[in-house]
Amino acid sequence: MxxxxxxxxxxxxxxxxxxxxxxxxxxxxxxxxxxxxxxxxxxxxxxxxxxxxxxxxxxxxxxxxxxxxxxxxxxxxxxxxxxxxxxxxxxxxxxxxxxxxxxxxxxxxxxxxxxxxxxxxxxxxxxxxxxxxxxxxxxxxxxxxxxxxxxxxxxxxxxxxxxxxxxxxxxxxxxxxxxxxxxxxxxxxPKRKAVVHARPPRIDPLQRGLRLYLLSGLTVMLCIVSLQVVGGFYFQDQLGLTTKETARFVSFGLMISGFSMIGTQGLLMKRSKLAPRRQLLWGALLLIGSLAIMLLFAQLYVYYAAYLLFGMGAGLMMPGFMTGASLAVSSDQQGGIAGLVGTVQGIAAVVAPLLSTGLYRVDKHLPYGLVAVLLLVLAASLLLAQRSKANAMERSLGH
Missing domain, CATH: 1.20.1250.20 (MFS general substrate transporter like domains)
Incomplete structure (x- = not known):
């Protein structure tokens, strides 16, 4: 293994x-x-x-x-x-x-x-x-x-x-x-036998129990790519940096975010007790917190703290949506769902640069503001889904 x-x-x-x-x-x-x-x-x-x-x-x-x-x-x-x-x-x-x-x-x-x-x-x-x-x-x-x-x-x-x-x-x-x-x-x-020998069953991305995970994946990828695309512009405009200073500080911020994400995922590998939806909810809240800091403050070390929180949130959400999507389908659909996850990530990689740079031209705060709103909607949806599941369990126990 x-x-x-x-x-x-x-x-x-x-x-x-x-x-x-x-x-x-x-x-x-x-x-x-x-x-x-x-x-x-x-x-x-x-x-x-x-x-x-x-x-x-x-x-x-x-x-x-x-x-x-x-x-x-x-x-x-x-x-x-x-x-x-x-x-x-x-x-x-x-x-x-x-x-x-x-x-x-x-x-x-x-x-x-x-x-x-x-x-x-x-x-x-x-x-x-x-x-x-x-x-x-x-x-x-x-x-x-x-x-x-x-x-x-x-x-x-x-x-x-x-x-x-x-x-x-x-x-x-x-x-x-x-x-x-x-x-x-x-x-x-090692070699493994193919899961199916006939045409694998197709997956409906909008099917109940799956769409929320794919929406989570799209949202977190939009967030990650947007930060990579407009983060440098935002750093420079907010802090009044030179081009060289911007390159140095943004690189360090992205490095903090990246290693924070990897560290969070390392902890998940050792202690994976959070259910996928709860993992997504905590990740979304951490991302919202990091974006709020970026929108409300204009200090270098505060931004580094925001990048740290961002990495932690992304580190929870990335495996969370992949795990939830995997568990939502059958064993002979694992390749199909993995491909669908890749499609979601690819769509975000295409849409986010165009959307974030377009919004940035209107107002430098708009890209982060839009992603924060999307994360708030996602967090509310996750809370509603958890409440509906808890109510359904109560009804079944009552019967």
Whole structure:
């Protein structure tokens, strides 16, 4: 069981690093190619769209063909597509390709990377559901969440380290890591029979008992991505910082948030006594508190405290909604629900940057205010759901 957990953790970690290692190098690389900010946004956004579209397919294929083969296929595809993306970027930097041909090739190869990445977290989440019971599901999903969070935190850090060698070097690492992960999965993750051999049953996202968890996942991802997108602008405008100061302070704040999230999920792995809905409720309240601090105060160390609370709230909500969604469906739907979770995360990654930056142009407080309102609605919905469940239990005991 220990080797399986390590294999799943490492797989998700590498997939998330592969996703995030591109983000810090795209702006300078795009400038080196003589392209504009719009091209950088297009390249990154279409990768997120591909992730959202392909996640449910990978989840269902893992039900049909097995978790391990799909994870291996994901890493093989990531390697090939990363190699193609790096080759196209190399050709552009050395003047071999230019213009519309270069832009089209970059967009297409980045979209292909995005299409293969969700094969890994979707299948790993479903694999974890296969090997845990209802009591251990929260700890298993916390492990997946911790790998996710660690990849999100260390991906940009790894990119920053290799940029010192050369701008394109993070892309070389992005192509190498899937090869390492492929070998690890091949060696340490045992084969398991496919869950179903016929067409896996489809899942209705709006079905009772599931929709609240998916709504929770969408809300927390909108919150996380919005903070990443407009956090730097908000820091700079609220505190009157220079560009260099903003980059340094925001990076430290995100690091605090990331390690707070990982630490919270580590505690959940050891002591997973909270039910998913209660976990979501506490997480939502912590996030509301962190956003309230950001909206009401304008002091650097107070913001760092808000980032700490933010990480704790996200650390509770991420495994909470994954656990609840997993427990809401049958064993032969675990791949499907894992894919649906990936779709929710992909939708947030596409919508949040556009929504948060658009609102920020109107008023700098609006992005945080909107997310806080969404979290308040979610917290109220969770409280109502808990009260309805308690009333139903009382009625059944009365009969």
């Amino acid at each position: 220990g080797t399986i957990r390590f294999g799943m953790f490492f797989s998700v970690f590498v997939a998330m690093v592969g996703l995030m290692i591109i983000a810090p190098v795209m702006p300078p690389l795009v400038r080196e190619l003589g392209l504009g900010e719009m091209h950088s946004g297009l390249i990154i956004s279409l990768g997120s769209v591909a992730m959202a579209v392909m996640s449910p397919f990978w989840g269902r294929w893992s039900d049909k063909f097995g978790r391990r083969p799909v994870i291996l296929a994901g890493f093989a595809g990531m390697f090939v597509c990363y190699a193609l993306f790096t080759a196209v970027m190399y050709a552009g930097l050395h003047g071999l390709w230019s213009g519309s041909l270069l832009i089209t090739a970059l967009v297409a190869t980045r979209a292909l990377i995005g299409a293969f990445i969700p094969a890994v977290p979707s299948s790993a989440q479903a694999y974890m559901a296969d090997v845990t019971d209802a009591q251990g599901r929260s700890a298993g999903m916390a492990l997946i969440g911790a790998a996710n969070g660690l990849g999100l935190v260390l991906g940009p850090a790894i990119a920053g380290g290799f940029i010192l060698i050369g701008l394109i070097w993070p892309l070389y690492i992005g192509a190498l890591l899937p090869v390492v992960a492929f070998a690890v999965v091949l060696l340490v993750v």
